[in-house]
Amino acid sequence: MxxxxxxxxxxxxxxxxxxxxxxxxxxxxxxxxxxxxxxxxxxxxxxxxxxxxxxxxxxxxxxxxxxxxxxxxxxxxxxxxxxxxxxxxxxxxxxxxxxxxxxxxxxxxxxxxxxxxxxxxxxxxxxxxxxxxxxxxxxxxxxxxxxxxxxxxxxxxxxxxxxxxxxxxxxxxxxxxxxxxxDSQVYEPADWIGVDRGIVNLATTSDGTNHQGRRLTRYRRWQAKKRAELQARQTRSATRRLARRARKESRHAAHVNHKIAKEIVSVAKRTARGIAVEGLGGIRERVRLRRDQRDTLSSWPFHQLGAHLAYKARRAGVPFLEVDPAYTSQRCPRCGHTEKANRRSRDHFCCRRCGLAGPADHVAGVNVRNRARSAWVLVNVPVPAPG
Incomplete structure (x- = not known):
């Protein structure tokens, strides 16, 4: 490879x-x-x-x-x-x-x-x-x-x-x-870093590190406002400026994702751990949103961040896994209780059974890490010799 x-x-x-x-x-x-x-x-x-x-x-x-x-x-x-x-x-x-x-x-x-x-x-x-x-x-x-x-x-x-x-x-x-x-030789991970990707917080790790996306969100809202103003003009000059702005916005988002991915891979390699993310393929088809939320999801660069993490991990020899994303934000990592009411709001998690509480994105990152531990064991189970 x-x-x-x-x-x-x-x-x-x-x-x-x-x-x-x-x-x-x-x-x-x-x-x-x-x-x-x-x-x-x-x-x-x-x-x-x-x-x-x-x-x-x-x-x-x-x-x-x-x-x-x-x-x-x-x-x-x-x-x-x-x-x-x-x-x-x-x-x-x-x-x-x-x-x-x-x-x-x-x-x-x-x-x-x-x-x-x-x-x-x-x-x-x-x-x-x-x-x-x-x-x-x-x-x-x-x-x-x-x-x-x-x-x-x-x-x-x-x-x-x-x-x-x-x-x-x-x-x-x-x-x-x-x-x-x-490819670099992939080492046997001592543990895993679970990464939860989101819109407000672009990436939150199981270590509690939070890569916030508020600045990127404000930047995109400002760009959306300028796009609306230019689109209303309906001139050839406005069309050219729209294309330039689109390219600039894309470069900015890619730069932010590169920085986040580089930092996470660096920490994983330094601590001899692997990186695990949620497999979010097809999320746009699975999720139903209000009209005012659709633009936010469509411009959400989660796939690019995952791609950057994957190829940077391969170059560095860091193990990389995608795990099942189901209920990672609703499951308690301590007792395993899964309920929608566990996540009281977008930012806060509190288990209805054992009372474990904390930032919701951090809890999701811990769940991703735990699933990676189980998945890696299953992937690397030795196959018995025939006969």
């Missing part, structure tokens, strides 16, 4: 090099849009079949050489695969809805600055010199400098595998490379 991470390095092209990169990227995306239209018209979404239809035209019309033309076809096929997956998952509305008809009634279109994959035949890295050489419409562009964080550059040199994507963001150029990191 391994952990796949992406490293984004910033390119430092000269003005001439930037113009060549822009022309190349735009040509690749025009070619991909053409291939997508042919695939849509011919109902041909297989890679080999589509390549037979468009390969010669892509090379002759858009000036692409052989390998970039192959990558364009692959990018087009992947786009339709992703579209079908989103349709099947219901991410584009119900069958027959306006959004669903728009997604299925016209071919995929690629933005001029959309990312273009380059494999090792089109792109080579010179790690010591911190330069790359890549194919362009004007021939091989050599000596193109790049920069990045020292840790990411070290990871790039040691673990880069497969394709790298060229992308333009606001007149700046980046290469996004995939790194395949080997």
């Amino acid at each position: 391994s952990v796949k991470l992406v490293v984004r390095v910033k390119l430092l092209p000269t003005r001439l090099q930037a113009s060549v990169l822009e022309a190349t990227l735009h040509a690749c995306n025009r070619a991909a849009t053409y291939a997508a239209r042919i695939a849509f018209e011919q109902k041909t979404y297989g890679r080999n079949e589509l390549q037979k239809l468009v390969y010669a035209d892509v090379k002759a019309t858009f000036g692409l050489s052989a390998q970039p033309a192959v990558r364009v076809v692959k990018k087009t096929v992947d786009a339709y695969t992703t579209l079908r997956a989103n349709l099947a998952a219901g991410n584009l509305g119900r069958t027959g809805s306006t959004r669903w008809r728009k997604a299925t009634g016209e071919p995929v279109v690629f933005r001029p600055e959309a990312a273009q994959p380059f494999d090792d035949r089109c792109l080579s890295w010179q790690y010591d010199a911190r330069t790359v050489s890549l194919w362009t419409l004007e021939g091989r562009l050599k000596g193109l400098r790049y920069t990045g964080h020292a840790d990411q550059l070290k990871m790039l040199a040691e673990f880069r595998r497969g394709e790298s994507d060229l992308v333009q963001v606001k007149s700046k150029w980046y290469l996004i490379a995939t790194c395949d990191l080997p």
